[in-house]
Amino acid sequence: MHGRQSLHFLLFAAGGVLLAASLILLACARAVPGFAQAYALRIYPIFKSTIGGLCSLFPVSVSEFGLYLLLLFCLYYIGSHIRQPLFLASRGFFLGCLLFFVYMINCGVNYYRTPFSYEAGLTAAPTGAKELYRLCQLLVEKINEEAAILPERPSLSPYPGQTEDTPSPSWSYLREMGQLGREAMKNLGEVYPQLAGWYPYPKPLAISRILSVQQLCGIYSPFTVEANYNREMPLYNIPHTICHELSHLKGYMREDEANFIGYLACVLSSSPEFRYSGYVMGWVYAGNALAAADPEGYQTLRSQLPKAVLEDLAYNNRFWDRFEGKVAEVSTQINDSYLKAHTQVEGVRTYGRMVDLMLAYYRNQ
Secondary structure (H helix, E strand, O other): OOHHHHHHHHHHHHHHHHHHHHHHHHHHHHHOHHHHHHHHHHHHHHHHHHHHHHHHHOOOOOHHHHHHHHHHHHHHHHHHHOOHHHHHHHHHHHHHHHHOOOOOOOOHHHHHHOOOHOOOOOOOOOOOOOHHHHHHHHHHHHHHHHHHHHHOOOOOOOOOOOOOOOOOOOHHHHHHHHHEEEEEHHHHHHOOOHHHOOOOEEEEEOOHHHHHOOOOEEEEEOOOOEEEEEOOOOOOOOHHHHHHHHHHHOOOOOHHHHHEEEEHHHHHHOOHHHHHHHHHHHHHHHHHHHHHHHOOHHHHHHHHOHHHHHHHHHHHHHHOOOOOHHHHHHHHHHHHHHHHHHOOOHHHHHEEEEEEEEHHHHOOO
C-alpha cells in the first residue's frame, strides 16, 4: 500500500512539473519579447525533426490511429480500476499534463512568433472596392487558364466539375497529391527562406468523417508533428489544404497566415492541379469579400467562370451543408475560443485576413 501511495505521489508531482513547465513556456511566449521567435527558429525544429521524422516513417496517420488506441486503452483502464479513484486520478492527471506539455513545445509557443506576413514584408492596408475587384478579376482569369489545362491530365484531375457522381480519390491519387504538396512547399521555400527545408508526407485520415462532421478540411497534430487532411472533402480543396497544414510544421500557427502560405505554395506550384486549387480558394475568400462590398461587380466576375468551376463550387456548398448541425456548431465554438485564447482576438473571423494578405502581396508584384 505504501508503495502505491508513493507512486501516486510521484505521478502527481511529475504531472505538476510538466504543467508548471508548460505554463512557464506560455508566459514567456506571451510576455518576453523575442522568446517565441527564438524558440520557433532554434528549439522547435529539433522536435519537428525528431518526432515528425519518426512519425513520417509510417504510411498512415500516427495521430489518428494513436487516438483510437488511446481511447480504447483509457476505456479499458477505467473499467479495470473503476473502484480505485486515486489510481485513476494520478494517472489521468499525469497523462493530461504530459499531453499539454507536448502541445506547448510543438504548437503553443509558436502562436506568438513573428508573423509570416511581417517576415515577408507584407503590410495589410485599407483598401477600396476597386482594388478588391481587380484582385478578383485576376483570380477569375487565372482560374480560367488553369481549368482549361486540367482536362489534359484526366488521370490526375477528377476536377473541375465535381459532382456526387465523381469517384472518390484513390490512395495513389492522394499519394501523388502529397508528393506534389511537399514539392510546392519546397519551391515556395526558394522564394521565402523561412519556409525552406524538409517537409514530411501529409497524410489523409482513414476515417475522414471525423473531420467532415466538424466541417474541417485538415488538422495539424502537435503530438506527432503531422499534417493531416480530410480525404472525403471536395477534391479541389485537397491541394490547398495540404500546403496549409504543412505550413504549420514550419511553426506558423495562425490560420489566416497558413491559408495565405497555402495559397502562395499552390499558385506558384508547377502542378496545374495545385494552381487551380489555390486560385479557386483565393476566389472563395476574395469573392465573398467582393460580394459584400460590390454585389454587382461580384456577379459580373462570377458569370465569367466556366460551368465546370461553378459545379465545383456548388458541390462544395452541398457537401458541407450535409454536416450542418450541433456537432459543427460546437466545433466552431471551440475553435473560436481556441483562437481567441492565443490572442487571435477575432476568433474564426481571422480566416478573412487572408484577403488582406493577398491584396498586400499583389501590391508588391
